[in-house]
Amino acid sequence: MNPFPMVLADLRALRWTAPAIMLLVALAIATGVAIGAQERALRRGSAAAANDFDLIIGAPGSQTQLLMSAVYVQPDALPLIDGRLINALVQDERVRHVAPIAFGDVSRGYPIIGTTADFAARWGRITPSEGRLFAAQGEAVLGADVLYRLGDRIAPSHGVTGHGAKPGQADAEEDRHRHAGEGYVAVGRLPRLGSPWDRAILVPIESVWDIHGLGNGHAGEGGADAPFWHQGVAGAPQRPAERLGPPFDGQRVPGVPAIVVKPKSVAGAYALRAQYRQGGTMAFFPAEVLVSLYGALGDVRDILVVASASNAVLILASVVLVMVAVNSLRRRRYGTLRALGAPRSFVLLVTWLGAAVPIAAGCALGLGLGVAATQALSGLVEARTGLSLSASLGWGEFGQAAGLCLLGSVIALVPALISARRPVIASLRG
Incomplete structure (x- = not known):
């Protein structure tokens, strides 16, 4: 039946x-x-967002906090490490690439991150989908999701701990902390990376130092009392193109919250990690924190x-x-x-x-x-x-x-x- x-x-x-x-x-x-x-x-x-961060060096403190700031672009008030460490890493035969990471400023809710053009291109792994990489102070490269357009002037504001505007929207708090008379010009846009860096604005780290009156880490260029001219800004005086990136040869190299290191080998990576876990610095692999x-x-x-x-x-x-x-x-x-x-x-x-x-x-x-x-x-x-x-x-x-x-x-x-x-x-x- x-x-x-x-x-x-x-x-x-x-x-x-x-x-x-x-x-x-x-x-x-x-x-x-x-x-x-x-x-x-x-x-x-x-895990995919952390692939380009082989080894991170920062000041002693919370590894998780430094990971969230450097890799996942959640800026926080972090202690700085001596900027001269960048030069030491550049000269280290175990190191293939070095990139300082500096943050603290925002524009329309987007974090402004100071670094090098090499790191912006992930050491040659990616190329801009529009325009080009920055080649002088005052230029900026946009993440894929940043709503600015090429040629727009970007007005930076000093970030406030605990306050974050919605990406793409400025607010009164940001306006109150704006760096008067300062700005960047968007010259390029990166392809989509599938990470929080798609919402970041990348600028030369020299610009971040200079805009805060710290000089730019290079001999005879910038300084606490030197004006910060921005190339491409309408009506702004133009100054000759300066050298960007390490090594820095200024009398004073400002500090940075984090340094990203790409070692030449696995053995070199572990040796660098062990070396910089002492002497006033902290080094770790993002994977060990993620685990x-x-x-x-x-x-x-x-x-x-x-x-x-x-x-x-x-x-x-x-x-x-x-x-x-x-x-x-x-x-x-x-x-x-x-x-x-x-x-x-x-x-x-x-x-x-x-x-x-x-x-x-x-x-x-x-x-x-x-x-x-x-x-x-x-x-x-x-x-x-x-x-x-x-x-x-x-x-x-x-x-x-x-x-x-x-x-x-x-x-x-x-x-x-x-x-x-x-x-x-x-x-x-x-």
Whole structure:
């Protein structure tokens, strides 16, 4: 005998009960799926953003804070290290590339980061999608998501700790801390990197030093009392193109919050890390900090997944109780089938499918809702952090949905066995 016509009739008779069961199961599945997929996407996105930062050197303090400032462009008030260390690293035979990183200024909510043209191009890995790299003080290169256009004048403001304007929008706080008479001209734009640096404005580090009256680290150029002329700014005097980047030969080399080092070899990287973990400096690989952060993130994920799974089990138990009550109301129908010659197995199959089908449909729907929730969460995280997140379902999410579907199918046997084992006479009398 074909049980499906009767199963479909039973489901139609449930009206809103069956869809409600499907939705509850789907929400439980979607929660666990979104948690797992989003955590995995966050790991991949944050690790990719740190790929160009082999070794970071800074002043002793919190490695996590320095990592968030230098790699993920979350500027904070950090102690400075002696700028002369840049020259020492340039001359070190274990070092392939060196780039200072300086931050603190903003413009329309975008952080202005002082560095070198070599690092802006990621040491030759990328080229500007528009224009060119900066070649003189007063020039700037835009990240892919910065709303300035080439040729625009960029007015810097001193950043305020704890205050951050929405990217692309200036506010009164920023206007109050603007560097009067100073500015940059956008000469290029970088391609999309999929990192918070897409929202940064990159300028020569000499400009950052000079605009704060610290000189520019080069002999005979700039100084605390020297004017900071900006090439390309309408009406501003032009001065000859100066040399940019290390080595710096000024009497005074201003300090920097961080230095990014690209070693020539793995052995050299570990030797540099050991050397600069003493003598008033701190050195670390971003990966070692990320591992500890991922560990904490994984613990939170595990707690949320367990809570989600527990919630799903409670929902499945509630579904079983509902089906027990529904089957009790249908006992005369099943008793009539038995009296007409239907075997116990047929009643068992009909009642089991009546509970298992909504559960299975809810699990399938939950995977779809999980994908939608993951995409929505990824969009929120990208808007908040600038990280490029590529979220997708993995075998873990499919396994979770399949496991809950299997558990629900097993639990659905409880009301089915109760209905199949009920005596015919007792069912008809009821």
